[in-house]
Amino acid sequence: MRNMKNLLAASLLALCPLAASAHHSFAAEYDAANPVAVTGTVSKVEWRNPHIWFYVDVKDDAGKVATWGFSGGAPGMLMRRGINPDAMKIGDEIMVEGFRARDGSNNASGGKVTFADGRSVFTASAEDVVPK
Amino acid sequence: MKVQLKQLSLGIATLLMCHSAFAADATTIPRMASGVPDFTGMWAGPGFQHTGTEVDNPTAALYDDKRMSPFKSGADKTFIRTTGDVRIDDPTAVCLPNGLTRQIASPYPQQWVQTDSELIILYEYMHFFRHIPLGEPNRAHAPVFENTYMGDSIAWFDGDSLVIDTVGLREWLLDAFHPEAGGSRWHSADTHVVERLTYTDGSNVNYEVTIDDPSTFTTPWTQPWAMQRKQTWKLFEFICEDNNRCEAGVCQAADVQLDDQ
Numbered sequence: 243m244r245n246m247k248n249l250l251a252a253s254l255l256a257l258c259p260l261a262a263s264a265h266h267s268f269a270a271e272y273d274a275a276n277p278v279a280v281t282g283t284v285s286k287v288e289w290r291n292p293h294i295w296f297y298v299d300v301k302d303d304a305g306k307v308a309t310w311g312f313s314g315g316a317p318g319m320l321m322r323r324g325i326n327p328d329a330m331k332i333g334d335e336i337m338v339e340g341f342r343a344r345d346g347s348n349n350a351s352g353g354k355v356t357f358a359d360g361r362s363v364f365t366a367s368a369e370d371v372v373p374k
Numbered sequence: 375m376k377v378q379l380k381q382l383s384l385g386i387a388t389l390l391m392c393h394s395a396f397a398a399d400a401t402t403i404p405r406m407a408s409g410v411p412d413f414t415g416m417w418a419g420p421g422f423q424h425t426g427t428e429v430d431n432p433t434a435a436l437y438d439d440k441r442m443s444p445f446k447s448g449a450d451k452t453f454i455r456t457t458g459d460v461r462i463d464d465p466t467a468v469c470l471p472n473g474l475t476r477q478i479a480s481p482y483p484q485q486w487v488q489t490d491s492e493l494i495i496l497y498e499y500m501h502f503f504r505h506i507p508l509g510e511p512n513r514a515h516a517p518v519f520e521n522t523y524m525g526d527s528i529a530w531f532d533g534d535s536l537v538i539d540t541v542g543l544r545e546w547l548l549d550a551f552h553p554e555a556g557g558s559r560w561h562s563a564d565t566h567v568v569e570r571l572t573y574t575d576g577s578n579v580n581y582e583v584t585i586d587d588p589s590t591f592t593t594p595w596t597q598p599w600a601m602q603r604k605q606t607w608k609l610f611e612f613i614c615e616d617n618n619r620c621e622a623g624v625c626q627a628a629d630v631q632l633d634d635q
Binding site for chain 2: 267268269270271272285286288290291292293295297308309311313316317318319321322323324343344345347348349
């Protein structure tokens with residue numbers, strides 16, 4: 243049943259248009275010239291305002307783990323789209339595509355998430371901007 | 375002649391259809407005991423793509439520049455501001471308020487509470503509120519001692535339309551317009567906003583916003599929008615400062631990232 247709920251949420255997300263502008267503009271915090279794509283394991287999900295954040299442990303070739311943070315939409319915005327906090331869980335294997343924070347830290351706008359089972363969804367980030 | 379008559383008939387029919395699409399069946403409108411329309415309820419405002427269901431798509435609405443009247447001489451330079459300073463280009467990124475004209479178009483719900491003498495609007499986004507006395511049309515506003523983000527609003531009924539009249543706004547953002555390089559659109563402190571709300575059926579409202587900004591535009595102009603009632607929604611907390619982790623482009627490390635420092 244939970245899988246069905248997640249699938250429904252993913253389907254709804256996939257249908258969402260790309261321009262959402264929740265709280266602030268993309269340019270205020272992220273660098274459109276610096277796309278990122280990482281694959282790893284979800285280590286934490288913060289369902290908090292003004293945007294949700296989720297964290298992904300990413301291993302490099304030497305086995306060293308770095309934790310990336312990705313910003314998504316506001317909790318209220320996600321829930322009005324039918325997306326609930328259990329849509330992404332600790333331990334999920336995901337690939338995230340987005341744009342790096344302007345300060346060059348391991349943080350980014352998480353525009354698009356692909357789960358291990360192939361579901362490809364948008365995170366309803368403030369900007370819903372994904373690399374082309 | 376036949377063709378002209380056909381075209382005339384088609385034109386009249388189209389006009390009638392447009393009119394009937396706009397005017398609600400009076401019996402479907404929720405009403406107060408006094409008979410005026412009752413706007414009490416949870417609403418998805420213009421900042422949503424309305425679906426007619428309880429799942430909507432939040433998308434900040436922008437005022438359509440094609441509807442705007444011509445600029446006063448030189449006002450185009452104060453209307454769009456691109457400074458590189460986030461407090462000007464995008465003040466909400468540092469948790470400053472939307473201001474009224476942007477709040478109307480915000481992609482967050484609002485709850486309206488109407489009595490015979492007043493209207494309260496509670497906005498989820500940043501917990502802003504409006505306390506709007508209902509009364510006689512076109513009466514005087516209370517003295518404005520200080521221009522504010524939400525201004526001073528009064529309201530009255532014009533037939534089945536609710537009219538909300540606002541003055542006393544500070545110079546602030548018009549909407550959530552952000553050019554790619556940053557920047558924003560601004561109205562002046564002389565702005566007078568008139569919202570006109572008319573039910574089109576029991577759950578949908580035509581929401582017209584007239585912007586009268588004589589320092590910026592040659593004449594007032596009107597933006598037609600809509601809002602839709604949501605039976606099961608409720609307001610959530612929205613604390614902008616709670617976890618605004620990359621404010622102004624400088625990110626604070628989360629606890630799970632501290633080992634990476």
